[in-house]
Amino acid sequence: MNRSQNGHLTLRELKRGNLIDAMLHADEEYDINKVLRYFSYQHFYVIYCKFWELDTYHDFLIDKENLIIYGNHALTYRIVDRIFSQGRWGYEDFVYFILAEENKLSEPSLEYWFKCIDLDGNGILTCNEMQFFYEEQLHRMECMGQEPVFFEDILCQIIDMIKP
Incomplete structure (x- = not known):
């Protein structure tokens, strides 16, 4: 919903989206696995396990050496250097990355990779x-x-x- 990808949701974006309805649905639904609009417990679990696997020191931070092994060394050193130009990652940073990596046809993914290549x-x-x-x-x-x-x-x- 945050089209500017600045990490801040505007009131206008909130009103135009259906996040509040999704949150109400998550609050009312007994089986969390049935709530799929913005959150999937199964997807969370897979992403968290991948993060934990890469986080070799289990300090909830991933660095270049951790990420380079992602996807059986699918990423190059140059792109990993570019991704980590801002330092180490926490879980939230990893979530943005993995969503961009796994769904390359989405607009947020295209924007993510474009910014990485735009040196x-x-x-x-x-x-x-x-x-x-x-x-x-x-x-x-x-x-x-x-x-x-x-x-x-x-x-x-x-x-x-x-x-x-």
């Missing part, structure tokens, strides 16, 4: 910014003995898709 924070993704993150993926392909797909080919596909 200079100007609201524009340049070829250099995209290539910076792709270089590490290219290196991974080569290390795994896969035929490399060069950035120029990826860029050509992106241009064909968005037709700027």
Whole structure:
């Protein structure tokens, strides 16, 4: 509901959304597993277990070394460095990350990853910014003995898709 993603819900956003109705439903429903609009106990449990698994010191903080093993090392060092440019994470930070990671087609996810790749924070993704993150993926392909797909080919596909 917080479209500006500043962590503060405005009265207008609250009135336009259905959060209050969802909270009332959660309060009235005996079986919490039936409340699914904004909260799913099952999803919470899965996310919490993943957080606990990554939090090797069990201090409720995750750092770069913890996150790099997420998803069987699916993330590159460059993107993890970018994600952690603000320091260590608590559980709330991890929730934002995992929601963006697991549902890449949602608008909040697109905004999350866009901000990660937008190195200079100007609201524009340049070829250099995209290539910076792709270089590490290219290196991974080569290390795994896969035929490399060069950035120029990826860029050509992106241009064909968005037709700027």
